[in-house]
Amino acid sequence: MKANCWMGRNTVEVREVPDPRILNARDAIVRVTSTAICGSDLHLYDGYIPTMKKGDILGHEFMGEVVEVGQKVSTLKVGDRVVVPFPIACGNCIACEHGLYSVCENSNPNAGLAEKLMGHAPAGIFGYSHMLGGYPGGQAEYARVPFADVGPIKIENGLTDEQVLFLSDILPTGWMGAEMCDIKPGDVIAVWGAGPVGQFAVASAFLMGAEKVISIDRFPYRLKRAERAGAQTLNYEEVDVLDALREITAGRGPDGCIDAVGMEAHHPTGVVHAYDRVKQATRMETERPHALREAIMSCRNGGTVSVIGVYGGLLDKFPMGSLMNRSLTLRSGQCHVQRYLEPLLGRIRNGDIDPSSVVSHRMRLEDAPRGYEMFKNKENECNKIVLTP
Incomplete structure (x- = not known):
């Protein structure tokens, strides 16, 4: 065959x-x-x-x-x-x-x-x-x-x-990503990655009762697909995502943040991106966790970070202090x-x-x-x- x-x-x-x-x-x-x-x-x-x-x-x-x-x-x-x-x-x-x-x-x-x-x-x-x-x-x-x-x-x-x-x-994965946020009516959900899994996470969040879903990516054609599903969109090469999410949520942050990107995330800041690219290329870390770091830093106090993007091993500069001190819940899984x-x-x-x-x-x-x-x-x-x- x-x-x-x-x-x-x-x-x-x-x-x-x-x-x-x-x-x-x-x-x-x-x-x-x-x-x-x-x-x-x-x-x-x-x-x-x-x-x-x-x-x-x-x-x-x-x-x-x-x-x-x-x-x-x-x-x-x-x-x-x-x-x-x-x-x-x-x-x-x-x-x-x-x-x-x-x-x-x-x-x-x-x-x-x-x-x-x-x-x-x-x-x-x-x-x-x-x-x-x-x-x-x-x-x-x-x-x-x-x-x-x-x-x-x-x-x-x-x-x-x-x-x-x-x-x-990818459909069950997007659904599980939203489900792990324990969405309640009126919640605001942010989704990093507007590829197919991110698109299904957006659709799933709305089906579970989210009031607003924000899709974050840099490719206009993918953001347009998210918009057609009802999401508000952010191009992270054009805006500061943390500032934009604070503005959208009156300073509070999203109730749930979904990382639908995983280990090969991109970042618009040259120094940060170069740091992870070098460490990944030399196998000193296996991930480029920009999306995950940003999701943790963006999530409201007491909120949930849901990780459905694939990770393979070890990552650097993980904001554990933010996760622990702000009572965040981190949920993940294949x-x-x-x-x-x-x-x-x-x-x-x-x-x-x-x-x-x-x-x-x-x-x-x-x-x-x-x-x-x-x-x-x-x-x-x-x-x-x-x-x-």
Whole structure:
């Protein structure tokens, strides 16, 4: 089969690789009909996530048709159309029983690698380094899905791929980012990052009752998308974000601040940006945490900072004094996707939200290398790319 493979920093290639096969009685094989390039894939592309190996198959946002099932999979049958969540979860451990699927205790066979960096291992993730399981991803013609009796959600034929594909990751991630803010009617929420996850966080915050949502980015085309969703926007290259947020909130600060950027944030101040770029390039830190620092400093006393942007390891100049002395709550996590599948599918059916609205480009799987470059460099107002094998 054909698959998009990581070949080194800033290099991916679509190659012929062996077809996946059933390895466990709880496996399924899915013929991929749609897959997507995620912002967090760029962290792999840029070489900032450790334990990648040449030839690893990328991709954690995918859906398709079941073509084979293991003997213990009773919830799916051949021919079912499914969306596959990006975290792999067993459904039986204490974490899964509490709905914490992205920290499943049984799905990461390389837990020891993650423990060295993180203390404890999170769940396995499709196409996202050997530290997180070494599972081949879904930017391919076929994919093996472990614990297929727990993860995939069946989709009726009345919905298009693009309406439901992002149930695999970015829609539930944006929703969880807003949910972690414990939004109450009248709240003001600020969202750093107006990419697809940030756009879904904006929409989710409004659905949860926020009175005002402020979207912060520097790309006009992304800010326009946030405006269409009802957000007030700030271009951080044109305004001082902390001052602007104080003015908007009468000096108080937002009730909740969502970091939908993560480890490769940009900052308009040359000295600050250069400091983190140098430390990141020399691997003295793995993150550029400008958005996270700003979210903490901006949040009102007693407010909540919600982190859904991906971080990989260590960061510098973390404002712990601000977090502690002002009674802030910091909440974070890879999304527990399985928890949100049914509720969000219901909202899609009801027309509460249209996930297909984030798609800007459609390409063949063979064009994935060009897609990665386009997405990384924000060419042609690239917001979200869907690949078709």
